Amino acid sequence: MNKLIVANMKMNLNKQEIDSYLKEIENKDLSNVIFCPTSIYIPYFLKKNLTVGIQNISRFINGSHTGQISIKQISSLKIKYAIIGHSETKNEIDEIHDKVKLCSEHNIIPIICIGEKEDTKLEIKEKILEEQLDIILKDIKLDKVIIAYEPVWMIGSNKNIDTFTLHHISNFLKNLVKKYKMNDIMLLYGGSVNRLNIKEILSIDSIDGVLVGNASLDVYQLLEMIEVA
Numbered sequence: 001m002n003k004l005i006v007a008n009m010k011m012n013l014n015k016q017e018i019d020s021y022l023k024e025i026e027n028k029d030l031s032n033v034i035f036c037p038t039s040i041y042i043p044y045f046l047k048k049n050l051t052v053g054i055q056n057i058s059r060f061i062n063g064s065h066t067g068q069i070s071i072k073q074i075s076s077l078k079i080k081y082a083i084i085g086h087s088e089t090k091n092e093i094d095e096i097h098d099k100v101k102l103c104s105e106h107n108i109i110p111i112i113c114i115g116e117k118e119d120t121k122l123e124i125k126e127k128i129l130e131e132q133l134d135i136i137l138k139d140i141k142l143d144k145v146i147i148a149y150e151p152v153w154m155i156g157s158n159k160n161i162d163t164f165t166l167h168h169i170s171n172f173l174k175n176l177v178k179k180y181k182m183n184d185i186m187l188l189y190g191g192s193v194n195r196l197n198i199k200e201i202l203s204i205d206s207i208d209g210v211l212v213g214n215a216s217l218d219v220y221q222l223l224e225m226i227e228v229a
Helices: 015-024 039-047 071-076 093-105 122-136 163-180 198-202 219-228
Strands: 004-008 033-036 081-084 109-114 144-149 184-190 209-212
Touching: 004 081, 004 144, 004 184, 004 219, 015 039, 015 219, 033 081, 071 093, 081 093, 093 109, 093 122, 109 122, 122 163, 144 163, 163 184, 163 198, 198 209, 198 219, 209 219
Parallel strands: 004 033, 004 209, 081 109, 109 144, 144 184, 184 209
Antiparallel strands: none
16 A cells, blocks of 8 residues: 555663664665654664654754754754654644744644544534644645644554544545645544554545554564555
8 A cells, every 4th residue: 555654652662672673674665654763762763764753843943942852953863754743742732833834944744643632523523623723734834744633532542443433534634634725735543553453544545644653662563564554
């Protein structure tokens, strides 16, 4: 299928585990994978010429913001992607907008996470998603954007995915984003994606890939998912 896999490795793995991980993926076809490791390990992935994204950015260009990472610092490392608005970062919606705007100004492709906090009726889900995107993408010009639909209540839950609802939501989002007049839009699904359900998820035509969390930490499971994608 050759669909996209974004591996959000979160705050996991130590130096020895990263070394072992990278050794296992050597000489594999990883052309459809974006690796988003903990920030301190990004150089290890860059040295292997892998496609890399960062898990979050600061809303500030520079200054006294201890522990944060600026868009200028990211650009200087030739990082191409940034996950923006993941629920674990607890960003407010206006902050997500500011970060996406910074990406648009510095040639970084944002992977924008959207999703409802609780399982609810389909029409309410649609309303929530449209309201989120209307704020996040207001007055922003992007040639390319990746939108990751991540229902917050599904993340790390290991619940079974309702593919009927997912099919409906993905078609809704694909039609919705047309109004923002962006040339290249990809839609991912995230939320307890693993080797057991990835094939079913990617069989939905309107889904262009997946945002994988905990399952991406197991290098053998990741390689199995890459084979499916």
